[in-house]
Every structure is written in structure tokens, then in C-alpha cells.
Amino acid sequence: MHLLSASCACALLIHALFYQVTSTENVHGTYGETIEIPCKPSKSVEEENILMVKWKYENGQGLSEDLIVKKPDQDAWKSAQNAFKDRVSLAANYSLLLSAIRLTDQGRFICLLVTLQDILEYKTILEVIKSPAGLEMLDKAEELEIGKLTQLGVCTAKDANPAADIMWLKNNQPLVDDGKGIFITQSVKEDPVTLSSTTTSTLKYSAKKEDDGAEFICRTKHTVEEHASSPITITVTYSTETIELHVTPQDSLVEGDNMTLKCVADGNPAPTSFNFHLKGETVKVENKNTLTIANVTRDASGEYRCSLVDDRGLEAFKNITVNYLDFNLSPSGRIVQVAGQALEVTLQINSSAPHSVSWKKNDDILDKEPKFHKISYSDSAVYECEVTLGPLSRKASFELVVEGAPVISSLSKQRSDDSDRKVLICEAEGNPKPAVTWNINGTLLYESPFTNGKILQKFAVVPSENLTVQCIVSNKFGSDSKSIDVLPLQLKTVKIEYTDKQGSRDQTKLVVGVVLGLLVATVLIGLAYWLYLKKSKQGSWKTAENENGTSEEEKKLEEKVEENSQKAEV
Numbered sequence: 301m302h303l304l305s306a307s308c309a310c311a312l313l314i315h316a317l318f319y320q321v322t323s324t325e326n327v328h329g330t331y332g333e334t335i336e337i338p339c340k341p342s343k344s345v346e347e348e349n350i351l352m353v354k355w356k357y358e359n360g361q362g363l364s365e366d367l368i369v370k371k372p373d374q375d376a377w378k379s380a381q382n383a384f385k386d387r388v389s390l391a392a393n394y395s396l397l398l399s400a401i402r403l404t405d406q407g408r409f410i411c412l413l414v415t416l417q418d419i420l421e422y423k424t425i426l427e428v429i430k431s432p433a434g435l436e437m438l439d440k441a442e443e444l445e446i447g448k449l450t451q452l453g454v455c456t457a458k459d460a461n462p463a464a465d466i467m468w469l470k471n472n473q474p475l476v477d478d479g480k481g482i483f484i485t486q487s488v489k490e491d492p493v494t495l496s497s498t499t500t501s502t503l504k505y506s507a508k509k510e511d512d513g514a515e516f517i518c519r520t521k522h523t524v525e526e527h528a529s530s531p532i533t534i535t536v537t538y539s540t541e542t543i544e545l546h547v548t549p550q551d552s553l554v555e556g557d558n559m560t561l562k563c564v565a566d567g568n569p570a571p572t573s574f575n576f577h578l579k580g581e582t583v584k585v586e587n588k589n590t591l592t593i594a595n596v597t598r599d600a601s602g603e604y605r606c607s608l609v610d611d612r613g614l615e616a617f618k619n620i621t622v623n624y625l626d627f628n629l630s631p632s633g634r635i636v637q638v639a640g641q642a643l644e645v646t647l648q649i650n651s652s653a654p655h656s657v658s659w660k661k662n663d664d665i666l667d668k669e670p671k672f673h674k675i676s677y678s679d680s681a682v683y684e685c686e687v688t689l690g691p692l693s694r695k696a697s698f699e700l701v702v703e704g705a706p707v708i709s710s711l712s713k714q715r716s717d718d719s720d721r722k723v724l725i726c727e728a729e730g731n732p733k734p735a736v737t738w739n740i741n742g743t744l745l746y747e748s749p750f751t752n753g754k755i756l757q758k759f760a761v762v763p764s765e766n767l768t769v770q771c772i773v774s775n776k777f778g779s780d781s782k783s784i785d786v787l788p789l790q791l792k793t794v795k796i797e798y799t800d801k802q803g804s805r806d807q808t809k810l811v812v813g814v815v816l817g818l819l820v821a822t823v824l825i826g827l828a829y830w831l832y833l834k835k836s837k838q839g840s841w842k843t844a845e846n847e848n849g850t851s852e853e854e855k856k857l858e859e860k861v862e863e864n865s866q867k868a869e870v
């Protein structure tokens with residue numbers, strides 16, 4: 301004690317002469333750990349010149365305490381009392397070692413170095429860093445009503461130094477107090493004993509619809525480490541704002557469809573029960589939002605509504621039309637009509653919307669509705685009518701069969717290939733199939749199939765004299781006939797012609813003439829036959845037909861067809 305006082309007095313004396321203040325430094329220590337506070341005078345000091353080292357502590361509030369003193373060749377002498385007792389020691393290089401540091405240790409540590417020449421002082425300001433003991437979110441609200449300012453949570457960061465700063469994040473984006481929908485209040489409370497601070501931050505939030513499912517978290521920013529609270533996910537609740545009625549099928553609802561009504565309403569939680577108003581009737585559905593009406597009819601057309609079970613103010617409307625198509629075609633089935641008469645076709649259509657009509661005659665498309673003012677045999681066919689309205693399509697048909705007495709439409713003649721026969725062609729119309737007969741003996745060459753009420757026969761005869769050939773057609777409704785004159789074959793014709801020309805000559809001339817004439821005729825016949833053979837070899841049936849009637853001679857000699865009007869009146 302005495303010795304110390306003496307040295308102190310001595311030091312004070314020296315102090316007056318040589319005292320010199322050196323720089324100040326700051327150090328940060330982590331709470332609870334050991335910190336080394338070095339004694340680093342600005343001037344380098346020779347070890348052998350050191351007379352004494354002393355560490356002092358000042359807390360800036362009037363407390364000043366000597367901690368440790370050391371003289372060469374002596375053990376360090378710890379004078380620390382109270383809080384520092386047992387926690388201070390001195391390293392060989394005069395650093396002060398302070399263990400288990402507390403917030404209350406904060407202050408100035410002064411190293412005093414007395415040498416032969418100087419008294420050197422070195423100050424260190426200690427700041428103790430303590431990170432908060434975790435971060436906790438309390439008073440959480442996970443269900444927020446839309447637009448209503450609600451306290452979402454309170455975050456607390458306890459016992460930190462310096463005080464922790466708390467921030468809030470929504471979906472990892474920091475939130476800033478905007479004075480409207482976001483209010484963040486932060487307060488700090490210091491413990492007077494431990495000097496640590498507790499920070500509390502409160503978030504009040506006004507949720508929007510799109511915040512549904514958003515994640516909120518609070519986080520500290522601190523020098524040593526960061527802490528984050530466990531996140532909360534919010535649900536934004538709101539009542540139904542819109543309601544819609546959907547109908548499927550959407551556009552082309554037709555009779556027989558299953559109509560599904562769907563009531564679509566928003567809101568969180570979404571409504572689960574609905575009332576469907578079906579033309580005066582109310583049907584309630586629970587835990588679903590659809591109602592199916594199977595096999596609808598035209599009577600189902602009308603106004604439909606849907607609403608929430610508990611809120612009659614919200615309703616959706618829709619006018620629904622069930623399309624239908626009725627039609628009736630008259631006649632129907634198989635119709636047998638007599639040729640020449642009229643047939644009335646009526647098509648009656650009742651439909652919910654414009655429709656299209658198409659006609660077919662034996663699978664051939666007609667460009668307009670068939671009309672029968674005077675039925676002919678060619679009108680015989682199956683007529684089909686199709687009416688279409690969107691996906692609806694209806695068909696009906698009738699078969700028209702035309703009957704009546706046969707009529708010969710033409711009777712003509714041709715020379716046959718072998719020139720000794722003549723071919724007669726008789727064409728007739730009628731139904732049922734007419735029987736065709738001829739008034740003379742001959743050969744039936746060909747009979748066409750009976751189609752569309754038409755029949756054609758080719759008949760060969762060998763005329764030895766002028767003939768009147770008659771074609772007769774008949775069925776159960778009556779008969780018809782026509783005649784045609786046929787001359788004998790051409791060899792005789794040429795001879796007759798020659799005789800006519802030479803009629804008034806005298807006997808001698810006649811004999812010579814006959815001889816010459818026979819010679820010329822023989823040559824002519826030979827030439828004609830040669831030409832004929834040549835032509836018929838290269839010609840077809842058509843060529844032969846052309847020949848018929850083009851020959852000048854034949855025209856002169858053959859007669860006009862005599863019309864027979866035995867045609868039956870029906």
C-alpha cells in the first residue's frame with residue numbers, strides 16, 4: 301500500500317513533466333467471450349525502460365477503478381473489485397484479458413505505461429455486442445378479412461445490444477409503412493440491470509384479394525447474426541362479389557340434350573350451396589354448383605337464375621332457348637300416280653330458328669323443291685328432303701311411281717347390215733312395262749331394259765313388196781300403235797327407176813337400151829355394192845343410221861310414215 305502510494309506520488313510528479321496522451325481505439329467484444337485489450341502505445345517502448353504498467357477502467361458515469369498493476373520482476377497485482385473480480389488478467393505483452401464479458405463491462409480501459417522518460421497512456425473503448433436470443437412472432441392472424449386493417453403479428457427480439465432492428469417481409473419483399481394499408485410500429489426497451497434491449501415490432505395490414513396465400517415473415521438485422529421468425533401464410537377472406545350462370549352446351553342446345561347449369565361465384569371461402577330457379581321452381585344444391593336437366597324439351601326454354609342460398613341479393617340470369625325442329629313431308633311412302641296428272645308436295649316446318657332445306661332425287665342433289673304440274677314417266681324416283689338446324693337434322697322421303705297407258709314416242713327404220721333386211725325401231729313410254737308387238741313376221745333383234753318407263757325394240761323384216769309395218773304397245777292401262785311403210789330392197793328400186801325413164805322409145809332402141817341398161821345397171825349395182833361394203837366395214841351403227849334418209853333416191857321412193865292415232869285416253 302505504502303509502496304504504491306509512493307510510486308503514485310512519484311508518477312504524479314513525472315506526470316507533470318512528461319505526461320503524454322496517446323490515441324484512442326474502439327474494440328467490439330462478443331457477449332460471454334474473452335476479449336484481449338492490447339496496450340499499444342504510439343511510441344515504441346524498450347522493455348527494459350518500463351517501470352510500471354497499470355490498467356484502469358472508467359465507465360463514463362463517474363466510476364473509475366484500477367484493475368491491475370505490474371512492475372518488472374514482480375507478479376501482477378490485481379486490484380479489481382466487484383464486477384471485474386476474477387475476470388481480469390494480464391498477458392506477458394501487457395494486454396488485458398477480460399473473460400465472460402458483459403454489457404455492463406462497456407466503457408474505457410486505460411493502459412498506463414510508466415517508463416524512465418515518459419508516462420504513456422493508451423485508451424480503448426469496449427463495446428459489447430449481443431445478438432438477440434431468437435426472434436419470435438406472436439399474436440398472429442392467419443385469416444384476414446379483405447380491406448380490414450388487422451394486426452397480422454408481433455415480433456419480439458429479446459436481449460440484444462445494440463437493439464435489434466426488425467423488418468417485415470411479404471413473399472420475401474420488404475414491407476414499408478405507407479400509412480394506408482401497412483402500419484409498422486417498433487419499440488425498444490432496455491433492461492436497466494443487464495443493459496440489453498428488447499425490440500418489439502407490430503405489423504398491421506389491410507389485405508387485398510391477391511394477398512391470399514401470401515407468406516409473411518419478420519427478420520432482424522444485426523451486426524453478428526440474423527434471425528428470422530417462422531413464416532405465416534395468410535388467407536384472405538371475402539364475401540361473394542360476382543355470380544355467373546353458365547349453361548352447357550353453350551350455343552346449340554337442342555331437344556334431347558342434357559342441359560347443365562353451373563353457378564360460378566367467387567368469395568373466400570367460396571360458397572358451397574346454391575339455389576337454381578328454373579322457371580318458377582327452386583332447386584337447392586349443396587356441396588356442388590351444378591344442376592343437370594336431362595333430355596330437355598322445347599318447353600324448357602325460358603329464363604333461368606341462380607343465387608346464393610344465404611344472399612338473395614346476388615343473382616345471375618340467363619335466357620335459354622332449346623332448339624327444336626319438327627317437319628312433315630307430304631306425300632310419304634310409295635306414291636303411284638298416273639302420268640299427266642299433278643302431284644302436290646307440301647313441306648311443313650316448325651322450328652325455333654332459321655333452318656336450311658335440301659332435296660335429292662335418287663341421290664342426285666336438286667337445286668330446288670320438286671314440283672309436279674304434269675307428271676311424266678321420268679319423274680319416277682325416290683325424293684328425299686333434309687332439314688337442318690344447327691346440329692339438328694331431320695329427313696323424310698317419298699317414292700313416286702308414275703303409271704299409265706304406253707305411248708310410242710318414235711318409230712323409224714334402218715337398213716340392216718346384210719341389206720336384205722330392214723330394221724325397224726320402236727320406242728315407247730309407259731308403266732307398267734308395255735308389251736311390244738308387230739303386225740308382220742320378222743326377227744326381234746334387241747329389246748332395251750325397261751327403265752324410267754321407257755322401252756325400245758329393234759325388229760328386222762325382209763320386205764318382198766310394199767309393206768305397212770305397225771308397232772303396237774300395250775299394258776293394263778291401254779295401248780298405242782304406229783305404222784311405217786317399208787319398200788322392197790334397193791335392187792328392184794333401181795330397175796324400176798330405169799324402166800320409168802326409158803318408157804317411150806321404139807322397139808330396137810328399147811332392146812339396145814335394155815341390154816345397155818342391164819349392163820350399166822350391173823356396173824352400177826357392182827359399184828354400189830362395193831361402196832356399200834366399204835362403208836359398212838368402216839361404219840358403226842350410227843353410220844348406217846345416217847345413211848337412212850340421206851340417200852336422195854330413197855327419199856324419193858319411200859313414203860311418209862302414216863300416223864295412227866289409236867292412242868288411249870286416260
Ligand SMILES: *[C@@H]1O[C@H](CO)[C@@H](O)[C@H](O)[C@H]1NC(C)=O
Nearest residue numbers: 336338339391392393394395
Ligand atoms: C499478446 O499476447 C497474447 C498471448 O499471450 C497474444 O495472443 C497476443 O496476440 C499478443 N498481443 C499483441 C498485440 O502482440
Ligand SMILES: *[C@@H]1O[C@H](CO)[C@@H](O)[C@H](O)[C@H]1NC(C)=O
Nearest residue numbers: 555556557558559593594595
Ligand atoms: C344424358 O344423360 C343420360 C344419363 O346421364 C345419358 O344416358 C345420355 O346419353 C345423355 N344424353 C346426351 C345427349 O348426352
Ligand SMILES: *[C@@H]1O[C@H](CO)[C@@H](O)[C@H](O)[C@H]1NC(C)=O
Nearest residue numbers: 555556557594595596597598
Ligand atoms: C326424351 O324425351 C322425349 C320426349 O319427352 C322422350 O320421347 C324420349 O324417350 C326421352 N329420351 C330419353 C333418353 O329419356
Ligand SMILES: *[C@@H]1O[C@H](CO)[C@@H](O)[C@H](O)[C@H]1NC(C)=O
Nearest residue numbers: 602603604616617618619620
Ligand atoms: C329474357 O327474356 C325476357 C323476355 O324475352 C326478357 O324480358 C329478359 O330481359 C331476358 N333476360 C335476360 C337475362 O336476357
Ligand SMILES: *[C@@H]1O[C@H](CO)[C@@H](O)[C@H](O)[C@H]1NC(C)=O
Nearest residue numbers: 626627628629648649650651
Ligand atoms: C306447326 O305448328 C302448327 C301450329 O302450332 C301446327 O298446327 C302444325 O301441326 C305444326 N307442324 C308440325 C310439322 O309440327
Ligand SMILES: *[C@@H]1O[C@H](CO)[C@@H](O)[C@H](O)[C@H]1NC(C)=O
Nearest residue numbers: 738739740741742761762767
Ligand atoms: C307368218 O308366218 C306364218 C308361218 O311361218 C304364217 O302362217 C303367217 O301367215 C305369216 N304371217 C304373215 C302376216 O305373213
Ligand SMILES: *[C@@H]1O[C@H](CO)[C@@H](O)[C@H](O)[C@H]1NC(C)=O
Nearest residue numbers: 765766767787788857858859
Ligand atoms: C309400191 O309403192 C310405190 C310408191 O308408192 C308405187 O309406185 C308402187 O307402184 C308400189 N308397188 C306395188 C307393187 O304396189
